[in-house]
Every structure is written in structure tokens, then in C-alpha cells.
Amino acid sequence: MPSPTAGWRSHIAAWVQRGKRDGLTLWFAMRDARTPWPVKLLGAVVVAYALSPIDLIPDFIPVIGFLDELLLLPGLIWLALRGLPPQVLADCRVRSDDWIAHGQAKPRSRIGAALVIGLWLLALAGLAMLLA
Secondary structure (H helix, E strand, C coil), rough: CHHHHHHHHHHHHHHHHHHHHHHHHHHHHHCCCCHHHHHHHHHHHHHHHCCCCCCCCCCCCHHHHHHHHHHHHHHEEEEHHHCCCCCHHHHHHHHHHHHHHHHCCCCCCHHHHHHHHHHHHHHHHHHHHHCC
């Protein structure tokens, strides 16, 4: 008899896999000429952050360290995907599924890392001004 947590684990694993695929789908959609510019703008920010090797909220901070991965990022990906034309979404999902099936490396975003570092520097500068 399977344990009660086995169903939960498989549900969470499937949710994580969908999130990875949807992030990659959005990455492909940002490079598609058929994607409307407002969706490209939102998608560019989401993809840059999602693929950044640096988190806005570091994971070592208890509880809130994982909020961006659990709530913010999936919500923004969902919102951006809803703005895509159906054919672009379908085409980009096929591309992302193919990418995953061939085991290609996760894309990285240097721009996203630079944005996160810039936000942290602004926060530190603001803190320094408050303390001075």
C-alpha cells in the first residue's frame, strides 16, 4: 500500500515540472515575432528573473526565501502565458517539450542576474542613506 505522502510528492513533482516547462515556453515565446509587445515586456522580466542564477529573496531566509519560487514566479509566468496567442503558446510548448526531452541545459540569464544585483545594490544604498 502506497504511503499517503506518495500522492502529495508526485503532485508536487508534476507541478514543478510544469513550472519548468512553462518558464522555458515563455523563454521561447519572447523570441517569437508573433508575441505581442506587452507580453514580451512582461515575459522578458519574468524570464530574466526565472533564469537568473541569483534570487531576489535568497533561499536561506526562512519561509520568505522560497516565496518567490512558490508564489511570485508561477503567478507571473501564468499571467504572461495567458497573454500569448494560442498558436504561439502551442508552438513554444512543443519547442520546450523537445528541449526537455533532449536533456538540453537550462538557459541562463545574465541580464536577470544583473537586474537582481542592481536591485540589491539599490536596496543597500537606500539602507545606507537611512542609516546615515
